[in-house]
Amino acid sequence: MARISPLDPNPFDREEKVSTAKLNATQYIVALVMLVLVSGLWRLQILGADNYRVLAEQNRIRKVPVLAPRGKIFDREGRILVDNYPSVTCFLVREQQKNLEADLPLIAQGLHIPEDQIRSTIKRFALAPKYQPIPLKQDITPDEQAFIAAHRDELPELETLEEQRRLYPRDGFAAHLIGYVGEVSENDLNTSKYAFYEPGDVVGKSGVEEAYDAILRGVDGSRDVVVNSHGKEVGMMGQELAKPGQDLKLTIDLDLQMAAEKALEGKNGAIVAMDPHTGEILAMVSRPTFDPNQFAVRLTRSYWNEIITNPNHPLMNKAIQAQLAPGSTFKVIMTVAGLQENMAENMHVVCNGGVTLQGHFFGCDKHHGLVDIHNALPYSCDSFYFTLADRLGIDTIAKYGHEMGIGQKTGVDLPDEATGIMPSPQWKLKAQHDKWYAGETPSVGIGQGAVQASPIQLARALSGIASGGALVRPHVVFPDEISPDMLQAIHDTYPGSGEKKVEISPETWQIVTDDMANVTQGIGTAAEAHLEGIDFAGKTGTADVVSGRKKGTADKATLPNAWFVGMAPRRNPDIVVAVLWEHGYWGNNSAKLGAQVINAFVTKQRMRSGNLMKLADSPKPAAPSDQTPGDKPKTPAANPAGANTAALEPQRGLPRPGAGGR
CATH class of the missing domain: 3.40.710.10 (DD-peptidase/beta-lactamase superfamily)
Structure with missing residues (x-):
C-alpha cells in the first residue's frame, strides 16, 4: 500500500493529468468505430435488404425444373411417327449440406449404377451452379422410385422429376430420317451451336430431330417449392408453366x-x-x-460399341451421305x-x-x-x-x-x-x-x-x-x-x-x-x-x-x-x-x-382416285330435316386408312427376279 506523506495537506484532491492529444485521439477512434458500425448496419439493413431477403428465401425455396415435352412428329397424312411417353428421372441436389461421398455406395446400389459413373457425372457438373440439379439416371424403374421414397430422410439429396421421353418406331423404322435425341455433350457445349444450352439438356442429334430442334424442344418451365432444413419439400410458392414443343408434319408418306x-x-x-x-x-x-x-435414354457402352464397330456404318444416312x-x-x-x-x-x-x-x-x-x-x-x-x-x-x-x-x-x-x-x-x-x-x-x-x-x-x-x-x-x-x-x-x-x-x-x-x-x-x-x-x-x-x-x-x-x-x-x-x-x-x-x-x-x-370417283357417282343422300333448300348435302369422306392398307399388301404381277441387265 502506498504511504501518505504527513506533510501533504489533502492528498486525495490530487488528480492524474491526461494529455490533450491522447484524449483527442481516443475520441476520434471511438467516433470512427461508431461510423463503421453504423455504415455497416445501413448497408446490411437498408441498401442490401432486398439482396439478403432473396438469399434468405433461397435458403428455403428450391427451383425445380419442369421439362417441356418435345413436339410430336407426323407423316403427311397426320399419322404419328414419333410420340412421347411419361418417364421419371433421378436428380442429385447439391444444396444439401451433406457428405455426398459417404452416400455414394448406397445411391449406387439403389439406382443400379456404378459409383465411378456417379463421380464422373458430379465432376462433369462441377462448374455448374450449386442450385442446378444433376441428372443421375433417366427412365428409372418403379423399384428405383420406391428406393428413393424409402430413403427420403437419409438421402434428401435425391429427387425425382417426371418428364416426357421420346418414343420412336420399332426396328429402326425411318431412323435416319427422323434422327434421335441425346444429352448435350461437353464437346457440344464448347461450340457456338450449343452456346445457349446447359449440361444435362436433351437435344436433337441427327435427322429431323437435329434440324428442327429449336422448335421441337419447346421452353422449359419451373416450380418454386418450399423445403425444410432437411431438404424435404413442404409446399409450393409458384410455378412457370413449360411451353411444349411444336408438332411437325413431315412430307413422308x-x-x-x-x-x-x-x-x-x-x-x-x-x-x-x-x-x-x-x-x-x-x-x-x-x-x-x-x-x-437406345439413344432416348442413357446409351449403353455395349450398344455404342456395336454401332461404331459395324463396318456397314449404321449411323450413316446413305440416302444423303x-x-x-x-x-x-x-x-x-x-x-x-x-x-x-x-x-x-x-x-x-x-x-x-x-x-x-x-x-x-x-x-x-x-x-x-x-x-x-x-x-x-x-x-x-x-x-x-x-x-x-x-x-x-x-x-x-x-x-x-x-x-x-x-x-x-x-x-x-x-x-x-x-x-x-x-x-x-x-x-x-x-x-x-x-x-x-x-x-x-x-x-x-x-x-x-x-x-x-x-x-x-x-x-x-x-x-x-x-x-x-x-x-x-x-x-x-x-x-x-x-x-x-x-x-x-x-x-x-x-x-x-x-x-x-x-x-x-x-x-x-x-x-x-x-x-x-x-x-x-x-x-x-x-x-x-x-x-x-x-x-x-x-x-x-x-x-x-x-x-x-x-x-x-x-x-x-x-x-x-x-x-x-x-x-x-x-x-x-x-x-x-x-x-x-x-x-x-x-x-x-x-x-x-x-x-x-x-x-x-x-x-x-x-x-384413292377410285374411291373419290365412287363417291362422286354415288346417289346423294337425302337432305336431313335441319337442312334448308340449297344447302350442300354432307357425304362421307373417303377412308384413307383402308386405301393405305390395300396399297401395302403384297404386290402381284411384279416381274420374276432374274439375272442380267446393267
Missing part, C-alpha cells in the same frame, strides 16, 4: 416409307422417293439402321449433254465389246453392234458413252453435271449432307495437284472414275431432266409448318444449289424420257422390273468398287454397287425414286426394288 423399308430389308444401301413438282421427300430409307430408342460412283445412271446426264451440244443425235458407234480411244481400249460388257442415241441408253452401251465422252470433253461434261447438281449439296433440310464430286481439270488441280489427262474422260462418261454422287443428288437430277429442266430443293418438312424466319434459317443452315431451271430443249426432253421408258421394256436393262399398265421409266447403273469386280467370287465386298433411278410417268413425273444397293451386283436388281416403291405409289393413287 407412311405407306411409301413402309414399301421402301420392305424393299431394302436385309440389304445395305438407300432408297429416296421424291415428288419432282415440289421437292417433297415421300420416303427415305438407309440400311443398315439403328434403334433411336453416301458418296459413290453412280455408274450408268450418269448416262442420263450424258445423253442430255450430247443432245444439247448437237453431238449425239446422229452419232453411231459399232460396239464389238469395247472401243479404243486415246490409245487405250475401253471395254463394254456386251457386243451391242450398231448403237445410236435411241438404243444406247436402254442397252446401257459403254462403247457409245465412252465415245460420246471423248467427243464432248471433260469441260462440257462437268458443265452439265454441275447444272444437274452433281458435286453440289441439294440443300435438303437434314444435317451432314455430302457434296459428292463432279470431276474437272480445275477440281483435279485443286484436289490432287495434277493436270487432267484425256484418257480419264471416257470413264467419267459412264459414271466411273472420280465421279461421286449420293442417291438424293441422282433423284433430284433425274427429277429436273424428266420435268424439262426444273430442279427443286428437296425437303422433308412442309414449308408452311414453320415460320418464314425459321424457313430462311433452315436454308441458311443447309445451303444447296436450290431451285433452278436448266435449259433442255423439248426435243432432248422427249428423246431422253422415251429412251428411259425403253429401259424398263423388252430391250432395256431393267426389263424385269417392268410394271404392266404403269408408265414406268428409269435407268440402271452397275458401278465397280475400288477393289474391282470379281465375277463368281464369294467375296461380297468386291461385287459392284447396284443403282437405279426411275420415275412414273416418264414426263413430268409425280414420283422419282433413286435406289442404291451396295454390292448388289447388277443395276437391274436395284430396279426391281424401285419398282416396288413405284407400284405402291401408283396403286395408292389409283385406289
Whole structure:
C-alpha cells in the first residue's frame, strides 16, 4: 500500500493529468468505430435488404425444373411417327449440406449404377451452379422410385422429376430420317451451336430431330417449392408453366416409307422417293439402321460399341451421305449433254465389246453392234458413252453435271449432307495437284472414275431432266409448318444449289424420257422390273468398287454397287425414286426394288382416285330435316386408312427376279 506523506495537506484532491492529444485521439477512434458500425448496419439493413431477403428465401425455396415435352412428329397424312411417353428421372441436389461421398455406395446400389459413373457425372457438373440439379439416371424403374421414397430422410439429396421421353418406331423404322435425341455433350457445349444450352439438356442429334430442334424442344418451365432444413419439400410458392414443343408434319408418306423399308430389308444401301413438282421427300430409307430408342435414354457402352464397330456404318444416312460412283445412271446426264451440244443425235458407234480411244481400249460388257442415241441408253452401251465422252470433253461434261447438281449439296433440310464430286481439270488441280489427262474422260462418261454422287443428288437430277429442266430443293418438312424466319434459317443452315431451271430443249426432253421408258421394256436393262399398265421409266447403273469386280467370287465386298433411278410417268413425273444397293451386283436388281416403291405409289393413287370417283357417282343422300333448300348435302369422306392398307399388301404381277441387265 502506498504511504501518505504527513506533510501533504489533502492528498486525495490530487488528480492524474491526461494529455490533450491522447484524449483527442481516443475520441476520434471511438467516433470512427461508431461510423463503421453504423455504415455497416445501413448497408446490411437498408441498401442490401432486398439482396439478403432473396438469399434468405433461397435458403428455403428450391427451383425445380419442369421439362417441356418435345413436339410430336407426323407423316403427311397426320399419322404419328414419333410420340412421347411419361418417364421419371433421378436428380442429385447439391444444396444439401451433406457428405455426398459417404452416400455414394448406397445411391449406387439403389439406382443400379456404378459409383465411378456417379463421380464422373458430379465432376462433369462441377462448374455448374450449386442450385442446378444433376441428372443421375433417366427412365428409372418403379423399384428405383420406391428406393428413393424409402430413403427420403437419409438421402434428401435425391429427387425425382417426371418428364416426357421420346418414343420412336420399332426396328429402326425411318431412323435416319427422323434422327434421335441425346444429352448435350461437353464437346457440344464448347461450340457456338450449343452456346445457349446447359449440361444435362436433351437435344436433337441427327435427322429431323437435329434440324428442327429449336422448335421441337419447346421452353422449359419451373416450380418454386418450399423445403425444410432437411431438404424435404413442404409446399409450393409458384410455378412457370413449360411451353411444349411444336408438332411437325413431315412430307413422308407412311405407306411409301413402309414399301421402301420392305424393299431394302436385309440389304445395305438407300432408297429416296421424291415428288419432282415440289421437292417433297415421300420416303427415305438407309440400311443398315439403328434403334433411336437406345439413344432416348442413357446409351449403353455395349450398344455404342456395336454401332461404331459395324463396318456397314449404321449411323450413316446413305440416302444423303453416301458418296459413290453412280455408274450408268450418269448416262442420263450424258445423253442430255450430247443432245444439247448437237453431238449425239446422229452419232453411231459399232460396239464389238469395247472401243479404243486415246490409245487405250475401253471395254463394254456386251457386243451391242450398231448403237445410236435411241438404243444406247436402254442397252446401257459403254462403247457409245465412252465415245460420246471423248467427243464432248471433260469441260462440257462437268458443265452439265454441275447444272444437274452433281458435286453440289441439294440443300435438303437434314444435317451432314455430302457434296459428292463432279470431276474437272480445275477440281483435279485443286484436289490432287495434277493436270487432267484425256484418257480419264471416257470413264467419267459412264459414271466411273472420280465421279461421286449420293442417291438424293441422282433423284433430284433425274427429277429436273424428266420435268424439262426444273430442279427443286428437296425437303422433308412442309414449308408452311414453320415460320418464314425459321424457313430462311433452315436454308441458311443447309445451303444447296436450290431451285433452278436448266435449259433442255423439248426435243432432248422427249428423246431422253422415251429412251428411259425403253429401259424398263423388252430391250432395256431393267426389263424385269417392268410394271404392266404403269408408265414406268428409269435407268440402271452397275458401278465397280475400288477393289474391282470379281465375277463368281464369294467375296461380297468386291461385287459392284447396284443403282437405279426411275420415275412414273416418264414426263413430268409425280414420283422419282433413286435406289442404291451396295454390292448388289447388277443395276437391274436395284430396279426391281424401285419398282416396288413405284407400284405402291401408283396403286395408292389409283385406289384413292377410285374411291373419290365412287363417291362422286354415288346417289346423294337425302337432305336431313335441319337442312334448308340449297344447302350442300354432307357425304362421307373417303377412308384413307383402308386405301393405305390395300396399297401395302403384297404386290402381284411384279416381274420374276432374274439375272442380267446393267
